[in-house]
Amino acid sequence: MDFEQLESVVPEVFLFVDRRCFPDWEIIRQEIDFYDLTFIIEGRANYYVNGEKITVEAGDMLFIPAGSVREAHTFKEAPMHSYAFNFTLMQPASAGEIRFPFDIVTKHQMTSEILNYILxxxxxxxxxxxxxxMFARxxxxLILHRLLAVSFHHSPITHSDSRVExxxxxxxxxxxxxxxxxxxxxVVNLHPVYLGKLFKTSTGFSxxxxxxxxxxNNAEMMLSGGGFSVSDAAERCGFKDISYFSNVFSAIKGYPPSKASMQKRVSPRP
Structure with missing residues (x-):
């Protein structure tokens, strides 16, 4: 299946987990009827996919196709932290069987670009x-597109410098x-000019x-959660100038901070 054929499928995420495992965390053995796409941030875990043991660690991407038998447990001395997407596919009848071009484990797949999408x-x-x-979909x-572009060699994958991280x-x-x-x-013992260039090269922005x-992002969460005025959120998020805060907020979010604060004021009817 080529890139163009995969463009016709529509993924539907029904479960997303910021998985911060306890030492005794496990997934019991079970056949899944969905796709499991998991990005490992820290720690290690053993997964068993159709009986095959696979060890994953920080930086790895795990992809388990629908119809697979899956089980897992983390390492007690290094509990896993991961972001897991469980999704199904909506697709036209003409699409046939969908096979993504991903290995069960792909090493060094966690780039700063993908991490920013996940966050x-x-x-x-x-x-x-x-x-x-709809927004999350x-x-x-974008995450799938980036992964597919790399798999089909449409664009190179870049790895962020540890100092940037x-x-x-x-x-x-x-x-x-x-x-x-x-x-x-x-923080990283670098000259500011050098760090500025390194950060820009690695992430694409300053x-x-x-x-x-x-x-x-933090100000938006404060305002949409209620309990904070625009000036409170600005001050708590490191802005001393309320006018500058409003301009930066509008430039990044596409709407003024006052709109974010009003979203929580309209309570749904019981």
Whole structure:
């Protein structure tokens, strides 16, 4: 099956799990009638697919086709953290049997691009705002498209520098503090100019844009969850200038922060 034939299928995610395993986590042996696409972030686990033992670890992508017999357990000394998509396919009758060009395990598949898609999916899925399934479906389409493009050699896969990942983790953990290029460069002992170029090459955008993206995503969650004014959210997310915050929010989200705060004020009827 070629790329063009796969374009006719429509994936429907019915379960998404930010899976942070306890040491005794397991999946009991069972035949599945869906596709399991799992990205491993940390730790290790043993999966058994149709009786074959497969060990996965950080950076791996696991793909288990529908109709497979699946079971799994994590390593107690290194519990797995993964993002798992369970999905089915809606497809025209003419499509025939669908076979994705993925191995059961693909090494080093977790790029910064795919991780950003997953984190965005997680935000939309957990927010459950009106229309969230349509929004989430679109993001999952982007993930599949990227994976298929790599499989069919339509574009090369790029691997993010570990120093870039460390900077991103630092920003996520400290977004409410005063941050700039010089500050985060110290985290990885790099010259700010060098880090700026490295970050841009690895991710496609600047350190400043990433800082703003993380801050705005958190501000949006605060506003849509209720209990915070626009000025409160701005201050808690590291913005001192409310006008600048509003401009950045609108540029990234496509609507003003006041609209996000109003979404929660309209309570559904019982």
């Amino acid at each position: 965005e999916f997680n935000r939309i899925w957990s927010g459950m705002q009106p229309g969230y399934r 679109g993001i999952f389409h 460390k900077v991103k983790e630092f920003v996520v953990d400290h977004y409410s503090e005063e941050l700039d290029l010089a500050t985060v460069a110290k 350190v400043k844009h990433f800082i703003n993206l993380v801050r705005i």
